[in-house]
Amino acid sequence: MAGQDDQAGANGREGADFAATVAERVRAELAGLSRSELKVARALLAAYPAAGLETVAQFAKRAHVSAPTVLRFIGRLGFESYPAFQKALIHEVDQRLSSPLRQIAEVEGAAERRRNAPAVARHYIDVLSWSFDTLPEAEFERAAELLGDPGRPIHLRGGRFSRVLAEYLASHLAMLRPAVRVIPPDELAQATTLLDFGQRDVLVLFDYRRYDPDLVGFAREAAARGAHVVLFTDPWMSPAAQAAEVVLPARVEAPSPFDSLVPAMAVVEAVVAAVAERRGGAVRGRLGEIEALSRRDDAE
Known part of the structure; x- marks a missing residue:
């Protein structure tokens, strides 16, 4: 940053x-x-x-x-x-609009310089460094502020591949604070979630090229109902950025025909660290209670 x-x-x-x-x-x-x-x-x-x-x-x-x-x-x-x-x-x-079919031609053209492990490592060093160097600091801090506020319910959604990022972030946030959930994929759950959105709610959305129209529409409706939208996306910006209060872009270029979520995962890790720092001593107490409950379940 x-x-x-x-x-x-x-x-x-x-x-x-x-x-x-x-x-x-x-x-x-x-x-x-x-x-x-x-x-x-x-x-x-x-x-x-x-x-x-x-x-x-x-x-x-x-x-x-x-x-x-x-x-x-x-x-x-x-x-x-x-x-x-x-x-x-x-x-x-x-x-x-780049697709895996199109990207495979680009990868084949660069195969000579990207086929070995050291070259792949250099590529990821570049995209990770670039992602953090261009990450908007004020928006990163605002994301940590929103996600670290235990009085704000957190709802997360992702696309076909980026849903794993939503689930990963949700798992970590749930250990740091209450009221965290990944929105189920069924239409009823999504509709009722939108219906109940208010000014205290935070929607965390993951959307990368080629963007999901359903996620974009969901973000717009959530914002219209007063929810704060935190968007993780790529540098070309999901159209959901128009509805987002916070936008955290990360590079997606990869040495394969498929876009990479490695830089996005690194940004997620940075957000988790920032939220943990904001929560301070409350984290220790919550983690202790989680461990105690887990041990009790194991004993039974």
Whole structure:
């Protein structure tokens, strides 16, 4: 996790073969933006990446600023022109839609440099370092604050593969605090969970490319009912980011045809550590009671 200077250093990391997304650039610049530029940033992140694919005039109208303000904001992100900015967004849209069938061709093209264990290790060192260097510190702290508050019920959902992350995080949170549950996959459980959401509830969602429309819709409905949404996603951003209060992106590139959850798991571990630190002495007491109950069950 880092500020703007560290973000710039990450963008130039030797050996890394991926670039910062536009959203990552925006989040790295947030603290230094003027009030009008901040309006542009929020408008872009609220409808990402679609807002940036509009004309300058349309984008300015959406953000309630002038066209020169939009262009000044684009320059702050490091783009020489509006077309260059849009070209980067179009490339991201293409990456969002990447499938295992398409990725296998990319892996075959890089097989010579990725087929051995040391090369794979270097790859994961790169994606892990990049993920943490670009992780928004303020949002990470907000996630730890929400998840560490025992007065807030925590509900977790994930996709076909990312559900394992939801279950892993839930298992750890349940040892640190009460009122933690993974939302069952059946429609009734999901509907009743949404129905009961309120301003104290926290929805933790895991959604990675190619994004799950059901998860996106669930996040939007949860936010509309007042729940706080914490989203774990990739740098190209699940559309659920539009409804999220907190977004924690992690790289997914892998030396196989399939996206990797290794960086996301590392971010989950970091969140668990932050929550445990916030809970302080209460953790020791809760773990002691859990152990005592487990021993009693074993004795019976």
